[in-house]
Amino acid sequence: MSWSATVITLMPEMYPGPLGHSLIGDALARDLWKLNLIHLRDYGVGIHQKVDDTPYGGGAGMVIKPDVADAAINVAKEQMPSAQLIHFSPRGERLSQPLLRELTQTPVILFCGRYEALDERVLEKHQPREVSLGDFVLTGGDIPAFALIDGVVRLLPGVIGNHDSTGEESFGDGDYAQLLEYPHYTKPALWEGRPVPEILTGGHHANIQKWRLERAREITKARRPDLQVNKE
Secondary structure: OOEEEEEEEOOHHHOOHHHHOHHHHHHHHOOOEEEEEEEHHHHOEOOOOEOEEOOOOOOOOOEEOHHHHHHHHHHHHHHOOOOEEEEEEEEEEEOOHHHHHHHOOOOEEEEOOOOOEEOHHHHHHHOOEEEEOOOOOOOOOHHHHHHHHHHHHOOOOOOOOOHHHHHHOOOOOHHHOOOOOOOOOOOOOEEOOEEOOHHHHOOOHHHHHHHHHHHHHHHHHHHOHHHOOOOO
16 A cells, blocks of 8 residues: 555645656656645635634734634544644654654645644644744745655655665664765766765775765764764
């Protein structure tokens, strides 16, 4: 059974968007994963299908109504009872490679909010996993949804030709689990007076692997010391 993502959104016209191109789009065409869309507006209230209202207590912005969000989430859960519900929010846990790997094992329901916020009572009832791209704010959850889906799908079997290649990239496996990726080079061997490091042209696999691991550790120490790099 292929992995699936159900997206609850006010902007269904944005999809598949970037998810319809390159390796991810090819995997979608080959049915290696499925994309289901639920238009939040379909569950809006009244003739104008209202989905938001002013916040109690005052303040800027509008809040997505609890009855509207709840109805859409319930439909998604009926369609996919085993799915992990995710709500994108700046106060959520940081999206990470370990989380992406974890999500390859379960279908997901992605609630893409808009406006100022989602009524807190919906979060209390449904207990979604709240996820953030980082310490910044976007206009809605659709861009984070693209990022999460892309990150999960590329880890699925059959999507990337050489699946082992993901093990030595940033946040890979084994020694590379907490490292940023080492530098890469290709032909020509000399470009604008800059040569490819000699060790990469010598054909000694063990020395190349050692060099790559050392460079990965150096780069991570310089750029992301918070990752607690092994020094050995």
